[in-house]
Amino acid sequence: MPHNKQQNITPPKNDIQTIKILLVEDDEISQTAATTLLRTLNCEVDIAEYGKDAVRLFENKVFDLVFMDIALIDMDGFTITEHFRRIEKEQKRSRVPIIAVSAYNDESFKKRASAVGVDFYLIKPISLDIYQKTLRQLNLAVNSAEI
16 A cells, blocks of 8 residues: 655755755655655755645645646646646746656647646656756756766
């Protein structure tokens, strides 16, 4: 039976600002791979394995960026994104970039993602280079000294 699993993995401290990321992902191997790569880019990663946990975390903590799997156990990434956008409006918060991460390279998924408020759509697997380019494109600091 699945269990609630959350991790808060903090990268080593340095003089570059830490990027706070919410990783919404139910696959443990994908969680580990993404977290390992993002830590090298000076990111602090909170993991939500379930949609309900992602919504709770997003309500109670401010993130710089969200990486959102589309296919989760309890809720799809589209529905979670709709919850996040509603929370931003209700709490009068700035819009946080949401990056859909999926194995589905399908135009209908991409269109639906855009319609619910996803900013970018990436196809798995994601390399360090893709994470780095994504952070740069969003004007988030990237600690390239450790790469």
